[in-house]
Amino acid sequence: MTSTTPDLTNPFPGLRCFLSDEDYLFFGRHEQIEDLLRRLRTNRLVAVVGTSGSGKSSLVRAGLLPAVLGGGMSQSGSAWEIAVMRPGGSPMAHLARALCDAGLYDADAEDVQFHIQATLSRSRNGLIEAVRQSPAAAGSKLLLVVDQFEELFRFNRASATSQEEAIQFVNLLLQATQQAEQSIYVVLTMRSDFLGECSQFLGLAEAVNDGEFLIPRMTRDQIQEAIQGPIRVRGAEIAPRLLFRLLNDVEDNQDQLPVLQHALMRTWDLWSRSQESGVRGQEWKHPNLNSESRKPKSPISNLQSRLNPSPRPSPPPRGRGRIVHRV
Numbered sequence: 532m533t534s535t536t537p538d539l540t541n542p543f544p545g546l547r548c549f550l551s552d553e554d555y556l557f558f559g560r561h562e563q564i565e566d567l568l569r570r571l572r573t574n575r576l577v578a579v580v581g582t583s584g585s586g587k588s589s590l591v592r593a594g595l596l597p598a599v600l601g602g603g604m605s606q607s608g609s610a611w612e613i614a615v616m617r618p619g620g621s622p623m624a625h626l627a628r629a630l631c632d633a634g635l636y637d638a639d640a641e642d643v644q645f646h647i648q649a650t651l652s653r654s655r656n657g658l659i660e661a662v663r664q665s666p667a668a669a670g671s672k673l674l675l676v677v678d679q680f681e682e683l684f685r686f687n688r689a690s691a692t693s694q695e696e697a698i699q700f701v702n703l704l705l706q707a708t709q710q711a712e713q714s715i716y717v718v719l720t721m722r723s724d725f726l727g728e729c730s731q732f733l734g735l736a737e738a739v740n741d742g743e744f745l746i747p748r749m750t751r752d753q754i755q756e757a758i759q760g761p762i763r764v765r766g767a768e769i770a771p772r773l774l775f776r777l778l779n780d781v782e783d784n785q786d787q788l789p790v791l792q793h794a795l796m797r798t799w800d801l802w803s804r805s806q807e808s809g810v811r812g813q814e815w816k817h818p819n820l821n822s823e824s825r826k827p828k829s830p831i832s833n834l835q836s837r838l839n840p841s842p843r844p845s846p847p848p849r850g851r852g853r854i855v856h857r858v
Contacts, residue, residue, distance in 0.1 A: 540765065542761035542799070543792050543793075544796070547789075548588035548589040548592060548789075549593035550593060554597040555764060556761045557589065557594060558757045558760030559749060559756040559760065562753075563746065564594040564603075567579070568595070571599075571604065574742035575707075576705070576708040576717045576739075576741075577719070577742040578720075578738075578739040579720045579721070582723055585746050585786060586746065586788050587746060591676055591678070596613055596615075596674070611673075612634065613633055614629040614674070615629060615676040616629035617677070618679070618686055618697075621696075623651055623696055624644070624648055627647040627661075630647055630662075631643055634667050635662070635668050635673075636665055636667070647661055655703065655706040659706065659707050659712065659715065662713050663713060671714075675717045678720050679721075680719040680725075681721050684731070687731065698732060705735065719739075723745070726739070754782060761795075762799075767802075
């Protein structure tokens with residue numbers, strides 16, 4: 532990485548996803564964001580589906596949500612309320628908390644979350660009623676994001692009580708997106724290996740089929756933009772040799788995108804420390820790329836060995852690329 536007067540704030544999130552307020556650091560997904568907006572304009576329920584590590588949560592949180600708030604759904608209205616949740620071990624309570632956190636209700640009011648959850652639990656129209664009763668939602672549209680939706684399937688198997696709550700939660704989502712009285716949109720993110728479990732809930736498989744958005748593979752140019760974009764926002768540049776090595780490591784292993792982000796985060800930390808010590812305006816190269824070894828490790832390969840230590844050497848599995856282990 533090279534720069535004269537860079538902002539040394541790390542622009543990479545590491546293993547976590549990008550957040551909505553980090554959209555200015557989120558690069559390489561413009562076409563996917565536009566495709567996702569088009570899908571949402573025609574479907575009140577959209578399921579963003581992909582393999583683990585394919586960037587589903589980042590695409591929705593740092594891509595779709597800022598685009599909606601920025602006018603990407605202007606034909607549906609300009610006033611939007613955004614609620615984000617994960618089902619976890621209590622989907623109804625988490626939905627109530629998400630509506631409260633979104634500003635639909637006064638968070639300081641006494642027992643407000645209890646009252647929201649009671650409204651949600653009253654009938655299949657519970658989400659519609661909760662939005663209707665919200666003073667803040669008057670004249671606005673609600674976009675509810677249920678991130679890591681596959682958590683609901685694990686919750687559904689926990690007990691008879693949890694199964695009942697899971698069915699109730701799914702019914703709320705389906706009913707809310709199949710009526711026209713209140714403008715409620717739902718976006719799910721879900722790992723593709725859980726798609727078959729949608730058939731456990733009446734009507735869910737059909738709704739997911741209608742609104743499915745399968746995340747496509749990023750091209751080499753898009754991955755390069757995702758690497759270079761955040762660095763340039765900070766006023767720096769990445770060394771061409773390091774960029775080339777990273778692209779080669781991740782291009783055929785796109786379930787490792789979070790590992791790429793984490794490797795970049797740690798690489799930036801090393802480089803920024805060299806800048807703070809007075810070595811400015813010089814190209815930063817990862818130490819392993821300057822090794823005398825015949826097969827130096829890239830930052831990603833080096834990080835993988837640290838995240839997945841092995842007690843003894845073992846041959847790499849057949850049919851795999853440069854990135855062997857999965858976080």
